[in-house]
Amino acid sequence: MRLIIMGPPASGKGSQGPFIENYYNIPHISTGSMFREEIKKGTKLGKELKAILDKGQFVNDDLTNEMVRSRLLKEDARKGFLLDGYPRTVPQAEYLDNFLSEQGLKIDYAINLYADEDLLIKRVTGRRTCPKCGHIYNIYSDLKPKKMDVCDDCGTSLVKRADDTEEIIKERLVVYHNKTEPIIKYYKDKGLIVDVDGSLTAEGTFLEFLKLIGEKK
Numbered sequence: 001m002r003l004i005i006m007g008p009p010a011s012g013k014g015s016q017g018p019f020i021e022n023y024y025n026i027p028h029i030s031t032g033s034m035f036r037e038e039i040k041k042g043t044k045l046g047k048e049l050k051a052i053l054d055k056g057q058f059v060n061d062d063l064t065n066e067m068v069r070s071r072l073l074k075e076d077a078r079k080g081f082l083l084d085g086y087p088r089t090v091p092q093a094e095y096l097d098n099f100l101s102e103q104g105l106k107i108d109y110a111i112n113l114y115a116d117e118d119l120l121i122k123r124v125t126g127r128r129t130c131p132k133c134g135h136i137y138n139i140y141s142d143l144k145p146k147k148m149d150v151c152d153d154c155g156t157s158l159v160k161r162a163d164d165t166e167e168i169i170k171e172r173l174v175v176y177h178n179k180t181e182p183i184i185k186y187y188k189d190k191g192l193i194v195d196v197d198g199s200l201t202a203e204g205t206f207l208e209f210l211k212l213i214g215e216k217k
């Protein structure tokens with residue numbers, strides 16, 4: 001199974017990874033994590049990436065394509081993969097298609113997670129984290145702490161991240177939609193888009209995907 005996953009901030013994209021990885025026994029390949037790892041290792045490429053990302057710029061198509069290509073050639077990705085954060089541009093999508101078709105392969109589905117903007121905003125603005133044990137809460141859902149602003153596990157005062165504000169998430173949503181529309185159209189034209197409800201629990205969203213593609217769990 002060869003999958004792509006897309007979704008706006010807080011649509012639960014990250015939490016689909018483990019479900020899909022386990023169910024199909026394929027690697028979850030996130031370009032964001034690949035970049036971070038390379039930077040952590042301090043390689044020549046890592047330094048190059050850090051300079052780009054520190055400036056708030058995007059990693060260009062050639063560099064991104066090359067990294068993804070060498071990752072997809074690894075043994076564990078031969079029987080399939082879940083791509084997350086890639087392709088980000090139409091040239092990247094075309095590159096991926098060419099790379100796969102050279103091997104007689106193709107993308108099976110492009111998962112497009114969707115959810116009401118109100119819900120996405122609540123998921124972000126309601127997020128509270130325990131600075132001591134790392135437990136993540138949400139004051140607008142059943143993940144809320146028993147006592148307001150206090151960690152259930154260790155009693156520490158919860159904190160809200162400075163960029164988890166309504167203005168910032170709204171801005172990120174606009175950027176996301178502008179950037180992603182051409183990619184969605186690209187896969188829609190190929191009949192590969194599966195629109196999956198991201199407002200459910202992580203498992204609910206995964207089961208919905210299986211149902212939509214006609215697979216039973």
Ligand SMILES: [Zn+2]
Nearest residue numbers: 130133151154
């Ligand atoms: Zn805690």
